Amino acid sequence: MVETGQLNRLKVIREVEFGVYLEGGREGGILLPRAEVPAGTRLGDRLQVFVYLDTNDMPIATTKRPRAQVGQFANLKVAEVNEVGAFLDWGLPKDLFLPYNEQTRRLKPGESVTVFLYLDNTGRIAATTKLEKHFDPAAEYHQGQLVELLVWRRTDIGYLVILDNRAQALLHQQDIHRPVRVGQRLPGFVKQVREDGKITVMLEKPGYARVDPLAQQVLNYLEARNGFCALGDKSDPDAIREIFGVSKKAYKMALGQLMKSGRIRQDEKGIHLLD
Incomplete structure (x- = not known):
């Protein structure tokens, strides 16, 4: 099954002048344009591609890797703002759409914003800045666990961060001993999981003496x-x-x-x- 907004490994089923068609999708396959077909590709080969919708809302494949996939959080730069919403640079030729009704504030071209990627009710890939509803309430963590942090936003006491594309946590100012910026991805460790489920993290492994x-x-x-x-x-x-x-x-x-x-x-x- 082909998953829009995700990396898929698909078989080459047909070759045409302007590219190759991969298994799945409507009307006999998903097009991978000629410019992106790896040298030496033959019928029956399986290629790892990202699948999204083109300007005609038809599935199309690319060997380029976007900065995020559906179901993930990312910090992306605003490329354009118009009457329908904002468009974000996510590493593909077609910018990522961020509707006005999914924005917590109005954005300007050139600034960066943390978003979650999802499929809208028409199957198009879109983004939202309303992140809280996309955290996993069943996510479980334990003290000392190694996690990937995406620095989300600054607060009066530190930074809110996103753990492993699943949950939110606090990186307290007292646990920051090197420069940290919003949008940065870095490894960290769970410092504490409170009884109410709130999580704090730190950049050093708990229990070790601090080093430079x-x-x-x-x-x-x-x-x-x-x-x-x-x-x-x-x-x-x-x-x-x-x-x-x-x-x-x-x-x-x-x-x-x-x-x-x-x-x-x-x-x-x-x-x-x-x-």
Whole structure:
């Protein structure tokens, strides 16, 4: 079954001058335009594509990856505002529609806004800034759990964040020890789940002694990647800067702090997180 607004793995069933048709959809298949057909594609191959509706409300496929799929939250930039609503840049040629009745305030081109993607009653992909109704009340979390955070909005006491596209939580100001901005995605940890279900999170793993912000960034990177990073203290400076945004000297100092505190070990393959 083809899911609009999602990544699908679909079989090539027909080739035409202007592209290929993939299984599913109306009128004999879903078009993947010629410019996006991978080189060497043959009948029967399965391609991973994103399916959405074109300007004629017909399903169309693309190998491009949008910044979010239906059922997910994202922070997107407003590309245009007109008499029917706002249109958001989500990485595809056709901008994402945000109707006026799904806005909590009027938006201006160039600003960014956090939205949830859904299918409207006609099957079109749309966005809403009314996020609360799309959180999962059955979502369960426990203290110390590693989660993905999407920073939603600033409050008087910190930031509201979205956990794993499922729930909301508070990142308290007292638990922020490095720059954080709205729209940023970063790993974090559940700090507390209260009896009323409200969740607080932090950027460091609970129970550990606090380390410098860069050292904590390295720990978070390791936590999110099964405890391994190929970048050691002898790695290429450009590779270190690309991943962590710092000089090799600063990175080596952070690794030294973590090894001294018994948090990581290093070998010829890279660095490893210790329990």
